[in-house]
Amino acid sequence: MNTSVAEKLEGHNSAGELLLQASAISYRRHGKNILDNISLDIREREIITLIGPNGAGKTSLVRILLGLARAGSGKITRHKKLRIGYVPQRIHIPDVMPLRVLDFLNVSGNYSEDECRQILAEVSCDYLLSAPMQTVSGGEMQRVLLARALLKQPQLLVLDEPASGMDVVGQQALYETLREIRDKKGCGILLVSHDLHLVMAATDRVICLNTHVCCTGRPDDVTANPEYLKLFGHAIDGLALYEHHHDHEHDLHGNIIASEHCIHCEHNEGRPDKDVDKRSDSTSPDRGGQ
Amino acid sequence: MLSLFSDSFVLYALAAGLALALVAGPLGSVVVWRRMAYFGDTLAHAALLGVALAIAAEQLPMLGVGLIGIIIAVLLFLLEKQKSLSSDTLLGILSHTALALGLIVFASIQARGFNISLMAYLFGDLLAVTPRDLVLMFASVVVILAVFSRIMNALISISINEDLARVDGVAVETVRFVFMILLALVVAVALKVVGVLLITALLIIPAATARLYARSPKQMVLLSAIVASLAVVLGLLASLQWDWPTGPAIVVAAAGLFFVSRLLFARVVAGGG
Known part of the structure; x- marks a missing residue:
């Protein structure tokens, strides 16, 4: 985990106050390693994107950071009275509840109708104010959830795959909103992304997770990738490509093996549904050296 | 017909029925949101054991029902933490164990020469409510409503999404547990009114009816109380008019209100579309 320590020190946002610190988090479930020795810091005004293949432990890590699940070992330190705004991937409102x-928006606080309308306007959804939640579409729901999180004036926003099920244009609009929120309110943002390659451009740090932290760093400048620009045109404005720099590879069983090509990362093969890394059930413990 | 209400036993019955409606409606809304109908049934089955034990100990049946209900709530809460069995399986175990035990205790009481009617406890005996019952019922109702109004926002929050509620600082486990205890008390209040077999009906049906008219969770809670009260009045009138058993008459009245509302809404929807 030397890299994450280095990241901590050189991160250009290190001036922002430390909001949340996780050190050496490990988590097992049903005898399977879900998270192994994860350390990360989240600071004010910092945008962190967490990526990784399915089953990499992203959701588990977020739940532990939020205090919804307990880590097997390791320590979570939160800023005093940290206000967290959480945007879950999706929620289901039973039809039987009007x-x-x-x-x-008012469930956990007592906000006036004006405050609610204003916060909805910030996420461009003020027309939804008195719509039943059951009629709200998937994309709108993300924004309503975001508005609800923002009402608390959070110091830290945590979003679990907010862009899942959105097209690139929708993602870009959402990312633009998030960037504005960061700039205006100065909160830290932790974003879980299901996409291994396209991340939010304003991201300060990408963490690639696959049970352990595979690699971490700043997303590459989009302009360096003319091919992608050609492909997506201006829709890519809010997006950037993240290039993985792993110092190791995974074998078929998910075990870590030293890599000859640092740049190469098997996550890059573009077959996320067949990704061999998902089958990391037989992960061996002898990885300390990596 | 109004002259009927000048009889004191009718007034007692009305007061007892309205006391139940005031709590069954609002708590029923939460039961419906959180799909806890089976928990209500379990409390109801366990209530029979409470009645039997109370009679054996020569105490008020309502006390026995409240106590057993609380024990069931605690057991379920502890067992749910194990997470090895789903809660409906756990409820099935608790429900039928309590029912079987209740029937055994009942049989042994009868063998000891007590002459008690199971029917009165299965279907309620509203017209036999005494002033002492009323005092106990209203005291329970005041306590239930006081606690319920304090945790209502938290209950709405956890009914929407427990994770969101937890991140917002709601003590989810505590709120869930307190609500289970409140339901146990409601069942105790309901014993004399509709009896153990029909308790769940008065939790579910008024709430389902109120859903049709309500636009927000709090409206639904208030409307449920009103619909339940209406059902009590109508059921009592029907019972006096046609000599129906009172508990079932109240449930039938509640069901009548539900189906009439459904028809009205079906017509509104059809007309609007």
């Missing part, structure tokens, strides 16, 4: 967007 709930307008207005009521949903």
Whole structure:
């Protein structure tokens, strides 16, 4: 984990106050290693994107950071009275519960209708104010969830795959909103992304997770990739490519083996549904040296 | 017909029924949101054991029902933490164990020469409510409503999404547990009114009816209480008019209100579309 320590020191946002620190988090479930020795810091005004293949432990890590699950070992230190705004991937409102967007925003606080309308306007959804939650579409739901999180004036925003099920244009709009929020409110943002290659351009640090931290760093400048620009045109404005720099590879069983080509990363093969790394059930413990 | 209400036993019955409606409606809304109908049934089955034990100990049946209900709530809460069995399986185990035990205790009481009617406890005996019952019922109702109004926002929050509630600082486990205890008390209040077999009906049906009219969770909670009260009044009237058993009459009235509302709404939807 030398790299993460180095990241901590050189991170250009290190001026921002430390909001949350996880050190050496490990987590096992049903005898399977889900997370192994994860350390990370989140600071004010910092945008961190967490990526990794399915089953990499992204959701588990987020749940542990949020305090929704308990780590097997390791330590989580939160800023005093840290206000966290959480945007889950999706929520299901039972039909039997009458709930307008207005009521949903007011569930954990007592905000006036004006405050609610204003916060919805910030995420471009003020027209939804008195719509029943059951009628809100997937993309709108993400924004309503975001608005609800923002009402608390959070110091840290945590979003679990907010862009899943969105097209590139929708993603870009969402990322643009998030960047504005960061700039205006100065909160830290932790973003889980299902996409291994396209991440939010404003991301300060990408963490690639696959049970352990595979690699971490700043996303590459999009302009360096004319091919992608050609492909997506201006829709890519809010997106950047992240190039993986692993110092190791995984074998068929997910075990870590030293890599001859530092740049090469098998996650890059573009077959996420067949990704061999998912089958890391027989991960061996002898990885300390990596 | 109004002259009927000048009889004191009718007034007692009305007061007892309204006391139940005031708590069954609002708590029923949460039961419906959180799909806890089976938990209500389990409490109801266990109530029979509470009645039997109370009679054996020569105490008020309502006390026995409240106590057994609380024990069931605690057991379920502890067992759910194990997470090895789903909660409906656990409820099935608790529910039928308690029912079987209740029937055994009942049989042994009868063998000891007590002459008690199981029917009165299965279907309620509203017209036999005494002032002492009323005092106990209203005291329970005041306590239930006081606690419920304090945790209502948290209950709405955990009914929407427990993770979000937890991140917002809601003590999810505590709120869930307190609500289970409140439900156990509601079942105790309901014993004399509709009896153990029909308790769940008065939790679910008024809430389901209120859902049709309500636009927000709090509206649904309030409307449920109103619909339940209406069902109590209508059921009592029907019971006095046609000599129906009171508990079932109240449940039938609640069901009538539900189906009439459904029809009304079906017509509104059809007309609007």
